[in-house]
Amino acid sequence: MTQDIRVQNAELCEVKAIHENIVTEVTQRMPNQTHVQSLSALFKVFGDGTRLSILWALSESEMCVCDICALLNLKQSAVSHQLNKLKMSRIVKHRRDGKVMFYSLTDDHVRKLLETGMEHISE
Amino acid sequence: MTQDIRVQNAELCEVKAIHENIVTEVTQRMPNQTHVQSLSALFKVFGDGTRLSILWALSESEMCVCDICALLNLKQSAVSHQLNKLKMSRIVKHRRDGKVMFYSLTDDHVRKLLETGMEHISE
DNA sequence: TTATCATATGATCATGTGTTAATATATAAT
DNA sequence: ATTATATATTAACACATGATCATATGATAA
Incomplete structure (x- = not known):
């Protein structure tokens, strides 16, 4: 699931992540957007x-x-x-x-x- | 000194403090403006x-x-x-x-x- | 009721802010 | 040298924000 989101982002974004493992790991630890807001x-x-x-x-x-x-x-x-x-x-x-x-x-x-x-x- | 500032403010301001004692006391405990900024x-x-x-x-x-x-x-x-x-x-x-x-x-x-x-x- | 006082609200205006597209820089690879 | 890649920078624009003035509200006093 998390993997899918990252791939999707890579498509929308002009940049693709260099360090996939870091991105994946941090993604899991991020609070949801409502909380951040x-x-x-x-x-x-x-x-x-x-x-x-x-x-x-x-x-x-x-x-x-x-x-x-x-x-x-x-x-x-x-x-x-x-x-x-x-x-x-x-x-x-x-x-x-x-x-x-x-x-x-x-x-x-x-x-x-x-x-x-x-x-x-x-x- | 603090008293003077308050009086000065009261002149510049259209409102005069109702509870002078509170204003005086809080004034003393306020951090300086640089810190607030x-x-x-x-x-x-x-x-x-x-x-x-x-x-x-x-x-x-x-x-x-x-x-x-x-x-x-x-x-x-x-x-x-x-x-x-x-x-x-x-x-x-x-x-x-x-x-x-x-x-x-x-x-x-x-x-x-x-x-x-x-x-x-x-x- | 009318007047007065303390606070709230609405409109306006100048300024600040975040995003974007386009471009520049800096490093590495060919 | 040329190209590609990662990031920084610049200018422009739409939008948000804070202060102010004028005015409204709400409560007390006369």
Whole structure:
């Protein structure tokens, strides 16, 4: 089966694999495309300075939109748009208290990702 | 000092912080902007399906461009472009063997980031 | 109700990004 | 030298993205 896919690729592609054994082996260990897509989508959310700052802030404390604006010196609209993206990705959750919306991280995975990334940076 | 920055932000911003104590506290715990920028740049590189697939493949084995093309069914040019970005970000390294270029991960941080991310996805 | 405050949303615009085709380079083989 | 092979590079294009402005919503206060 895996063999068939590789052969098929070789036809579609202008290049044919040189090291068939490696390709075959790695093919078997690759996660399925859905997983790769979800994962890259997750990383993409982290891949913007504004969003990353917001996430870092929220990893320290629950905050309202207003406070995030003041903290990061950003326009309310910009913050709101980014928070919406984070909400869509289920990375942050929110609760309302009167007129104020409080945002916080949905789980600790985010914190761990931030830390792991930071380790890479500061080596 | 931190206080001054906050006040300054409040002036530039159309919104004034509601919870001053939170803003002050989080401000002190925020990493500097350079770090945030580097980190978001790193995540951005991971935030593309093609690059992420390549990275995953390389986390399993050193591979040449040709093999990556066959494995992921991508045009040689597309792979080469993405490998260049990964090279620029110092995430992958390469060695030449005759006409063939072999790519591999520069260090194990990448592997760890992939794993940490995957944990988040598959919960 | 009306006014005000905190936040959300929609449209627009400039900029960034990934893919492709065409071409260039670099190495090896004939 | 010529040819073939593996990879890199350049330019072009379609598309996505983030910030901004204007405006809408939703909740409280007067």
